[in-house]
Amino acid sequence: MKTHRLFVWLVLVTVLALVVAACAAPAAPQAPASGGAEEAAAPEGGESGEVLELNIYNWSTYIAPETIPRFEERYGVKVNYDIFDSNEELLAKLQGGNPGYDLIVPSDYMVEIMINLGMLEELDHENIPNIANLDPTFQNPRYDPGLKYCVPYQWGTMGIGYNIEATGGEIDSWWSFWDEKYAGRIAWLDDPRAVMGVALLLLGYDINTTDPDQINEAKELLLEQKPLVAAFAPDTGQILLDEGEVDLTMEWSGDIFQVMEENPAIRYSIPKEGSIVWTDNMCIPKGAPHKELAEKFINYILEPEVGAELSNYIRYATPNAAALPLINEEDRNNPGIYPPPEVMERLQFVVDVGEATVLYDDAWTEIKSAQ
Amino acid sequence: MHESLSRRRGHRAQFWFLFTPGAFWLGFFFLLPLLIVLVYSFFTRGPYGNVIYRWTADNYARLLNPIYFQIFWQSLWMAVTTTVISLLVGYPLAYYIARQRQPWRNVLLLLVIIPFWTNFLVRTYAIMVLFRTEGVVNAVLQGLGVIQEPLQIMYTPFAVTFGLVYGYLPFMVLPLYASIEKFDFSLIEAAQDLGANGWRSFLRVMLPLTLPGIVAGCILVFIPAIGAFVTPDLLGGAKTMMIGNLTQQQFLKARNWPFGSAVSISLMVIVSIAAWIYFRYGEEEML
Numbered sequence: 001m002k003t004h005r006l007f008v009w010l011v012l013v014t015v016l017a018l019v020v021a022a023c024a025a026p027a028a029p030q031a032p033a034s035g036g037a038e039e040a041a042a043p044e045g046g047e048s049g050e051v052l053e054l055n056i057y058n059w060s061t062y063i064a065p066e067t068i069p070r071f072e073e074r075y076g077v078k079v080n081y082d083i084f085d086s087n088e089e090l091l092a093k094l095q096g097g098n099p100g101y102d103l104i105v106p107s108d109y110m111v112e113i114m115i116n117l118g119m120l121e122e123l124d125h126e127n128i129p130n131i132a133n134l135d136p137t138f139q140n141p142r143y144d145p146g147l148k149y150c151v152p153y154q155w156g157t158m159g160i161g162y163n164i165e166a167t168g169g170e171i172d173s174w175w176s177f178w179d180e181k182y183a184g185r186i187a188w189l190d191d192p193r194a195v196m197g198v199a200l201l202l203l204g205y206d207i208n209t210t211d212p213d214q215i216n217e218a219k220e221l222l223l224e225q226k227p228l229v230a231a232f233a234p235d236t237g238q239i240l241l242d243e244g245e246v247d248l249t250m251e252w253s254g255d256i257f258q259v260m261e262e263n264p265a266i267r268y269s270i271p272k273e274g275s276i277v278w279t280d281n282m283c284i285p286k287g288a289p290h291k292e293l294a295e296k297f298i299n300y301i302l303e304p305e306v307g308a309e310l311s312n313y314i315r316y317a318t319p320n321a322a323a324l325p326l327i328n329e330e331d332r333n334n335p336g337i338y339p340p341p342e343v344m345e346r347l348q349f350v351v352d353v354g355e356a357t358v359l360y361d362d363a364w365t366e367i368k369s370a371q
Numbered sequence: 372m373h374e375s376l377s378r379r380r381g382h383r384a385q386f387w388f389l390f391t392p393g394a395f396w397l398g399f400f401f402l403l404p405l406l407i408v409l410v411y412s413f414f415t416r417g418p419y420g421n422v423i424y425r426w427t428a429d430n431y432a433r434l435l436n437p438i439y440f441q442i443f444w445q446s447l448w449m450a451v452t453t454t455v456i457s458l459l460v461g462y463p464l465a466y467y468i469a470r471q472r473q474p475w476r477n478v479l480l481l482l483v484i485i486p487f488w489t490n491f492l493v494r495t496y497a498i499m500v501l502f503r504t505e506g507v508v509n510a511v512l513q514g515l516g517v518i519q520e521p522l523q524i525m526y527t528p529f530a531v532t533f534g535l536v537y538g539y540l541p542f543m544v545l546p547l548y549a550s551i552e553k554f555d556f557s558l559i560e561a562a563q564d565l566g567a568n569g570w571r572s573f574l575r576v577m578l579p580l581t582l583p584g585i586v587a588g589c590i591l592v593f594i595p596a597i598g599a600f601v602t603p604d605l606l607g608g609a610k611t612m613m614i615g616n617l618t619q620q621q622f623l624k625a626r627n628w629p630f631g632s633a634v635s636i637s638l639m640v641i642v643s644i645a646a647w648i649y650f651r652y653g654e655e656e657m658l
Binding site: 088089091113187230231233243354355357360364366369371 | 418438442445504604611617622
């Protein structure tokens with residue numbers, strides 16, 4: 001009898017542990033129906049002396065420490081700040097209905113997808129006069145002509161982060177990822193479109209091609225290189241580089257600059273064949289409880305001092321022409337952050353390819369599962 | 372007459388009282404989501420990654436591509452390896468714990484359970500600290516002069532298997548312990564009195580009588596192992612694709628919920644068939 005009870009107890013503990021283990025799995029997509037009903041009940045505010053709340057959903061390590069407190073103080077509101085780590089996670093969370101966010105920060109191609117899925121509110125430009133501060137190149141992007149739905153927040157490039165002590169010289173080409181010398185010392189970003197984009201670039205094709213033959217050629221090129229790969233890193237390539245786990249990594253510019261401060265052997269370069277450029281953009285999702293306040297926040301970010309303080313802290317590039325003179329000179333003159341015009345010409349945006357996404361996905365599955 | 376009727380009513384009320392919470396829980400948090408996944412697996416991916424409510428069996432047809440067979444096979448292989456190693460490590464451990472005196476025995480059991488109080492992800496990161504090129508294992512081995520150059524341990528199949536065995540070992544040890552603890556060791560003495568040697572008495576007496584624990588442990592390890600996706604990503608460098616990774620990729624990167632659902636349903640069917648065969652076979656063995 002005693003042992004029987006013990007067995008039941010053990011099974012209970014085991015089942016509990018299984019449940020806990022299952023919950024521990026990160027980045028599990030949310031079921032569409034369970035978008036968080038509680039969160040949706042974000043306080044309405046505005047009336048009866050209640051404090052207005054602004055619910056922001058942004059990338060991690062992507063704001064300066066003073067930005068939010070100053071906004072709260074100036075407008076007498078409270079800001080709730082929540083973070084995500086991929087565009088896809090953001091989309092999955094909002095696809096089942098907005099759980100109460102007022103402001104989100106998707107990248108260029110995701111803005112396009114969200115516009116097409118009818119997930120974004122149109123912005124009232126009357127409430128955002130500071131839009132005039134934006135650099136003209138960011139006033140009319142291909143993914144949202146006339147900025148009807150979004151305002152650029154930060155921009156940057158993707159390139160190679162490397163350890164100059166290990167390479168013994170400068171790295172300026174994506175072909176170094178195919179160099180046997182670095183076998184087992186290379187990390188790609190675990191992002192199908194970015195990695196496939198590099199292969200397409202090297203083959204001289206458009207990184208947004210929908211031609212099955214070109215996608216297939218890019219796949220073959222990457223399969224050839226697979227034995228040299230140490231890891232496909234989920235946006236942690238800079239950490240692997242810093243810890244000496246790899247010598248070359250494909251990463252977003254700011255991530256590399258952040259570890260460069262601690263590790264003098266780390267360098268960043270935009271390869272001569274070209275690379276990917278991106279913008280992250282402030283948008284208001286459909287069903288946002290406090291649209292006007294969100295527009296006030298967008299306008300606030302576009303103030304020269306606020307924008308400069310932000311970029312000086314997170315070390316990505318500002319799209320704000322009025323803020324540029326206030327950017328630290330060291331960053332302003334860094335070609336890795338603000339590339340010269342001849343490099344800019346070789347940078348391309350990743351655009352959503354619609355139905356062809358399945359072609360990229362098939363190729364990616366094959367690359368990832370190859371031995 | 373009246374009395375029995377009211378008593379029966381009382382029974383019925385009690386039945387509903389006990390039955391409703393569990394049924395509600397299972398219905399809303401298991402059956403309904405499962406049904407949604409099943410239905411989604413027959414829908415179509417829209418051009419922007421949305422779900423279009425148009426019936427199709429294409430998602431399942433796409434799974435016939437040999438590449439997916441390979442992924443299923445790799446996952447199956449990885450899960451079987453993990454289960455076998457867990458059993459080989461777990462059985463002696465459970466045996467040892469069961470043979471200890473109290474309170475030492477409870478202390479050992481507690482030590483098996485304690486890792487569960489820390490998040491699985493945190494424990495995986497701890498393994499990474501051990502296995503890194505400049506990690507603890509390499510530093511110790513180099514310090515002792517065993518190796519000259521650091522070993523590449525991270526991002527190898529070894530690291531993935533180690534992480535899985537480490538993570539799921541308690542699921543094996545606990546049911547095994549419960550079985551072995553119930554086992555009457557005088558039976559071993561009886562077998563040896565009748566001329567069986569140690570190995571033979573283990574094989575013919577102890578093993579069959581602790582089989583329920585072995586079956587329970589194997590199932591509890593196998594099922595989470597075949598769906599694992601965090602460990603292959605973090606410790607394997609995302610270089611091999613398991614079913615769990617494939618499913619995650621479909622829901623996030625490829626934004627193809629219908630195909631992701633079809634992968635999930637197929638995995639569920641395969642595991643269910645395997646478990647069913649195992650149970651039938653196991654029961655016959657036990658009789």
